[in-house]
Amino acid sequence: MKKFLFMIVLGFFGCSNNSTVYLCNGPQSKVYHRTNHCQGLKRCTTDIEAVDISTVAEKHRRACRYCY
Numbered sequence: 001m002k003k004f005l006f007m008i009v010l011g012f013f014g015c016s017n018n019s020t021v022y023l024c025n026g027p028q029s030k031v032y033h034r035t036n037h038c039q040g041l042k043r044c045t046t047d048i049e050a051v052d053i054s055t056v057a058e059k060h061r062r063a064c065r066y067c068y
């Protein structure tokens with residue numbers, strides 16, 4: 001599963017658009033990221049998920065202060 005998600009992230013990185021954001025799935029994570037290589041994501045110990053920005057409001061995430 002982790003490898004599968006990583007492939008998705010790589011795919012989005014190759015053809016990124018403005019509506020894709022990146023989430024760390026860890027329980028402590030409360031932000032979303034503009035890129036999947038943000039320094040804020042380096043502390044992520046779980047899977048990184050690429051999602052559409054329209055879904056982050058439902059998850060009550062705020063924009064990362066490093067990449068936004």
Ligand SMILES: [Zn+2]
Nearest residue numbers: 033038064067
């Ligand atoms: Zn970030």
